[in-house]
Amino acid sequence: MKRIYDFSRNPAMRNFTVADLKALKGSGRQLSMANPADRNEIKACVDAEIDLFVVGTDQMEDVRELAPAIFTGAGSSWAQFGSDDEIVAHAYEAMRRGADMYYTLRSFDVMEWMASEGIPVQSHIGLIPTFSHHCGGLRAFGRKAEEAMQIWETIKRMEDVGVFAVEAECIAEEVLTAVNGKTSIVTFSLGSGPGGDAVFSFVADICGEVSEEGKPPKHAHAFGQVGRLHKQIHDERVAALGEFHREVAAGNFPYAETNIGMFAGEKEKFLEALDHWTPTHQ
Structure with a gap:
């Protein structure tokens, strides 16, 4: 547990800092990551000793009350704000509320702007559901060498603009394993195999809650039967x-x-x- 000051200069404790996550790359230690959606799920994740959280910005007060020491990212959806100024202002707001990093799908310029202001930026590679229209629907990425190289080039571009972490979603596991050892970016694997620095899964999938279609995605594994309950x-x-x-x-x-x-x-x-x-x- 590390003593820190958060971005509002309040003294706090964290299980992991940005520096800790960077230092863990290549260590062989893999962290767990989940997205508690309400107070009950936050409490459950704390009791289960989940390492890292990612939540909506409006949940940060609950997280900092119930899980004050857990490294937690917050962010926004791609279409939530129209202008670059709005999205950067929202990033500042998330950090003021106690977030440890900020998730965004916006342009490389916006990512660079945030990073240059000291905000740890998380982005997204592979399957990005928001942009599924552009890639022909929900599908896996990197199964062919050409697309795998595009993933590598994207992550290097993100590295160049100062991105701290990425969610790697539905990427061929060989690809994530290979690129993770060649980038300083911290990777959160969602359906992309064991090669990431942390393994991320949705609370609903972990707990066995049925999806809207009644059939969970391929990468989802139910460790419980909450849906039955x-x-x-x-x-x-x-x-x-x-x-x-x-x-x-x-x-x-x-x-x-x-x-x-x-x-x-x-x-x-x-x-x-x-x-x-x-x-x-x-």
Whole structure:
């Protein structure tokens, strides 16, 4: 655990610093990385001792409350902001909130601008779902030598503009293993084999929550069955609500034991007063 000052100059502790992650390259030690989406998932990731987090910027307060020492990246989607000024301003905001790096898909110029201001920049190579239209849909990358060289050239360009880390998504494992040893950039492997500096997976995939299509992607491996529990909870909820509806419709609910009664003798007093009540003013 390292003592640091965060980007708002608040004293803090971190399990890893930027320098630590760079120094781990080539060490043989591989870190775990996940994306907790709410307070419950943050707590679960902390209890499970996940090494690195990546979250939305609006989650940073929760992360710093519940996981104050975990190295955490934040960022924005490609279309979230229109101008370069807006995206850089958002990067500053994320860092002020306690982020340790900032994720962006914007141009090399914007990445260089952020890096030159001291912001640890994370970007993305391989399959970038946001740009899936450009590459013919969701698919793997680097399975042919020509495309593998394009990945290498992209990561070197990122290195040249000061990018600190990249998410390497759905790249042939041989490619990531080869390029990772030739770049100073820290790599987070998502579906790209064991050759990255950290292995990243989505909390929903790790925990076995069913995707929208009902079929997880090839690289997703469920280590739990939370989806089954969600279904059990849903079924129990429907059963309870249905029984409530039927009992109300039948005139059976509320049950006597769930009702509140008056104290002994008070009902008679109340009914007599009610029968004799007259308004005090018209």
